[in-house]
Structures are given as C-alpha cells and as structure tokens.
Amino acid sequence: MPQATDAAFRALVESITEYAIMVLDSGGYVRTWNAGLLRLIGYEADEIVGRHFSVFYTPEDLAAGRHDLELHVAREKGRYEDEGWRVRKDGTRFFANVVVSPIRDADGVVTGYAKVTRDETERRRAEEALRQSEERFRLLVASVRDYAIFMLDPAGHVASWNAGAERIKSYAAHEIIGKHFSQFYPREDIEAGKPEMELRVATAEGRFEDEGWRLRKDGTRFWANVVLTALRDKTGKLIGFAKVTRDLTSRKQAEEARIALAAEQAAREEAEARARERGELVRQLEQANAKLEEAVRARDDFLMVASHELRTPLYTLSMQLSSGLHLSRDVAIPERLRARLQGAQTSVGRLTRLISSLLDVSRIAAGRLLLEPEELDLVAFARDLVAREAIEIQSSGSTVTLHCPETLVGYWDRLRLDQIVTNLLTNALKYGNRQPVELTLESAGDRTRIVVRDRGIGIDAKDHDRIFKRFERAVSNRAYSGFGVGLWIVREITTAMGGTVRFESEAEKGSTFTVEVPTRAAGGARA
Amino acid sequence: MTKEGPCVLVVEDEVAAREVIVDSLEAEGCTAVGAADGSDAIRRLESSPERLPCLILLDLMMPGMNGWEFRAWQRVHPRYAHIPVVVLSAVRNVREEAKKLEPAALLEKPVEYGVLLDVITRYCGPCQAG
Secondary structure, rough: HHHHHHHHHHHHHHOOEEEEEEEOOOOOOEOOOOHHHHHHHHOOOHHHOEEEEEHHHHHHHHOOHHHHHHHHHHHHHHHHHEEEEEOOOOOOOOEEEEEEEEOOOOOOOOEEEEEEEEEEEHHHHHHHHHHHHHHHHHHHHHHHEEEEEEOOOOOEEEEEOOOHHHHOOOOOOOHHHEEHHHHHHHHHHHHHHHHHHHHHHHHOOOEEEEEEEEOOOOOOOOEEEEEEEEEOOOEEEEEEEEEEEEEEEHHHHHHHHHHHHHHHHHHHHHHHHHHHHHHHHHHHHHHHHHHHHHHHHHHHHHHHHHHHHHHHHHHHHHHHHHHHHHHHOOOOOOOHHHHHHHHHHHHHHHHHHHHHHHHHHHHHOOOOOOOOOOEEEEEHHHHHHHHHHHHHHHHHHOOEEEEEEOOOOOEEHHHHHHEEEEEEEEHHHOOOOOEEEEEEEEOOOOOOEEEEEEOOOOOOOHOOOOOOOOOOOOOOOOOOOOOOOOHHHHHHHHHHHHOOOEEEEOOOOOOEEEEEOOOEOOOOOOO | OOOOOOOOEEEEEHHHHHHHOOOOOOOHEEEEEEOHHHHHHHHHHHHOOOOOOOOEEEOOOOOOOOOOHHHHHHHHHHHHHHOOOEEEEEOOOHHHHHHOOOOOOEEEEEHHHHHHHHHHHHHOOOOOOO
C-alpha cells in the first residue's frame, strides 16, 4: 500500500464518528484511536492508546473472562462478533455491537486485531421496549379472565387461548388449540353454516359481531357476545382471526328476568285491576242481592201476614154460609137463593184455598214446612178428595177417573198429601181442555206413586224448566186463573217428604205428572 | 136459652165467628154460651157451677188467656177436668202442640158446619133434646 494512500486511509478511519475503530496489538493493548472512540466511549487518543482493551468491559464480564474469549475466538475463528454491555470512560454503560478481526503478517502470524464497536444502546432500548410491550400485551391478554380472547388460523382452527377463554368455555388450552372453532356452536347453528358465515363476513368486512348461544365444553349453553376480527400482515394477506367472546348469560338472564318481572308486574297489575273491578262488581251484586233478598223476605212476610189476616174473616164467612145453608135445609126458601148461597160457599172455598196456598208459599219460603205424618188409606183419601172436588170437576167440563187398588195404606201428612193431589188435580182440570183426567194410585216398592194425567193443552218443551218455579205459569192466558204456585208447592212438599215429582208433556197432547213419595213419608212418627 | 139442650161453651176471640157458632147452635136447639178468651171462659164456668157445659169449643190463639193456658187451668181443676174439649184452630203449625192438650177432637178452621154439629152431637147427644 503506498504511503500517501495509507495516510489518507488512516485520516478517513480517524474521522469516522459512528464507529469506534481501533487496532489492538496481539496482547490486547490499544494502538490506534479514531473520533468514534471519543464520541461513543469518551476517550481522547492519549487517554486510551497504550491501555488494555479490557477497560471497555464490565466488572462482571471481566470476572467471567469474557474479554479473553474475544481475542481467542477472533484468533481461532478469524472473526468475533458480540453484543453486550460495555463501559464508557465515565463509567456509564452502553450496549455495544463488537466485531473483532485478527491482523496477520505475511507469514500469517497474528500481530494484532482490528476492533469495530458500534453503540447499539438506542436500538437495544427500542427492541427491549418493544419486547417488553409485547410481553406485557401477551400477559395482559393471557390474564384477561372476563373475555375469551383467542386466535383462529385462516381456516378457523384455534391457535391461541387465554384465561378468559378457559374460564368461559371451560377448555384448557391443550384441549382446544388446533380444533375448529365451530365446536363452540350449537348444532342448529352448525347445520345453518353459521361459523363459516362468520369467517366469511369477517374476511370481507374486517369484522363480525354477534350475540347468541354458544356451547361450553360440558355442552351447557351460554349467551355470548362475539367479535371476530380479521388479521392481515403488511402485504394484506389474511393470517387469521382474533376472536373476543364475552359471556353475557347473566346479563341475558337478568334481562330476561327483568322482562319476565315486567311482564309479571304488568300481569299482576292487570289482575289486581281486574280483581278490583270484580270486587266492585261482586260488592254491587251483593248489595243488589241483599236488596233482593230483603225484598223477597218483605214479600214473604207480607204474604204470611196478609193471608193470616184475610183468613180470619174468611173462616167466619165460611162458617156463616155453612151454618146458613144448614139452617135453611128444611126451610122453604127460593131455589135461586139457595143456589146463590151454595155459589157463595164454593167461591169462599176457592178463596180459602188460594189464601192457604199463599200462606203455604210464605211458610215454605221461610223454611217452616212441618210434616205431621199419620197412618191413612190413600185410596179412601183420594175418593173423599175427588168427591169434595165434585163441583170443581163438574165446572171444568172434565171427568176424573180413579185407578187404584182396594187400599193403599201408608204414613203421610194428610193435609200436605191433600195439597199435592189437589194441586195436581186442579192443574189437570184447569189445563185439561175438558178432556178426561185420570188419577192413578199405585204401590212401587217402598214408595207410593200418584199419577195425574190429562189430555189438555200440554206444556211447550221450552217451558219445561219453568213450571215448578214460584209464580211462574207456562200459560199467561188470562183465561187461566191462579197464582202460579201450585206446582211449586207440589214440588216443595214432595221434596220435603223425601219424594220426587216428574212430568211428561207435549203441547196439545196433555201432561202426565208423577209423584213418588216414600210410603212411610219423611217426618216420621212423632210422640 | 132452652134448659133442655146440651150446653156448649164457645171460647173464641173473634166476635163474628163466636156469634155465628153460638147463634147457629141455638138455632139447632142447643144452649150455647160464648166466651171471649180463657179467663172469660173460667168466669162463666165458675159463675154457674151447678150447670156445667157438656162440651167446650176452644180456640187456641187468643189475646188475653189463650187456649193452652185455659186447658192447663181446666186440667188441674177436677170439677171441670172431665168436660171434653174440642180444639178449633186455624194454625196448622200448632197441630202437634194442640194434640198435647189431649182434646176430644181437633178441628181445623174453616170448619164445615155439618162436621161441627156431628162432633157436638157425638159428645153431647143430639141438640134437639126432648
């Protein structure tokens, strides 16, 4: 190398400030200096030339003999490169990249070393910072427990797993990494192709968000909020997906509970409103009912008092007529006068019966129907009754035929039995349309049957339910007089006796009423 | 009042009813005496002890002394206890109670006049005696 060139080269090296470049002798003593040595490590030429290169080493490296390794490796291998902490003149440390090359003479004997040192502290710091940042981030993701954060490869296989994923989905990392993420979906979603759809949307739009049911390892469902983000490298190539899943089951449940609660509340309020309304209606009904009951009671009381009061003079009138007729039996009086007296007696008898029936109605309504059974022959009883009603029968235009055995002895309340038969008979005569009426008496086991049949106007089917009610008559025709209580009394008395009453009827064909009472009627023998 | 016929004491509070019975019996030839209630009846019995009625027609429901009270009095007075009593009542519900009075007969109002006469005849003999 020419001298001039050699000097120029030396000047060049000495002026370089980016690198500390020096020549060590074979023993490791510094022989040359450049500007970089001052700038990077702090030594002027006279401060360092002649000193051993070990001054650059930290005490720990020196203790470990690292500086010996430097020259040894360079000599043996032809090159030594290292990165590590070194010490400046002022004692501060810097991170250095060191390259050492041996210098040989013509015979190949190492006469020294060329050493180039770069200050990499900044790069090192940046790298470290990045590394630490990444580590922190990794730790952060790994330690997040409330979110399942994991990676999928482009095909959808699980590539990473965090604590949250393990907690929410209950798979350990080794159980799930490598498996396809469709494993987290209910069967119906898989069949609907939902996992693939999500990847498609995330790939196309960069992001996919969803809320829905997902499966845990044990197959139980949880309500998940899922965000799927496509990950791409600098060239835009898809490298996978980041998936963040939140378990919103409790929120969902709370929401559902809230909705259910609200619905329940609404239902309760509605029910309460309805109950209030109903309560008000019931109260009004009860009031109306109480008023009605009061009115009915007042009417029954009045009926009882009125019929009592009406009877007293009526009985006297009856007695007077009866006596008058008796007294005049052998006296010559005009036949017309006698007929009037007899007519008056018949009318009084009818009036008496009407008033008695009113009294019966009020007594039955007040629950004061007493039975006084006695032994009697129903046949003789019926014959007497038919004989007694002769005038009534005659005026109706019908006839009454009695079908019965010789005797029919039982134990009944005579007057109540009388009311039953009289009412049925009167009814048959009234509606009998002048056709024959049949009264049949027969024994039926431990019961006695009384059948009254007419061939009159009958009862329309629509009125069948009404005829046993108080003050009801199937016929409103004024031609048929009466209070409409006869059949009601019949049924009440029959029931009190432990019997039954039924009827068959057809309009224009007539009616058949059948009463069955125990032969030893309820009420029993009394002392 | 004829002296010959049987004497009937009619205890009945209703004036018109009492009168028609008394008058009718008189017309039939009986002697009949009316009383407005139990205590009136007692007074009439005690006023002529030598001529006691052969029958008492007794209404039950009367103001003042009623039929039951009269009957109770009658039964503890041996002098009158033997006189048969025919109870005459309009009140059906007291039938059982009336039976406890052990009447000779129990007639329900309104009474057929003929029936009343029959009962009287049964206990007193025919009205038109002699």
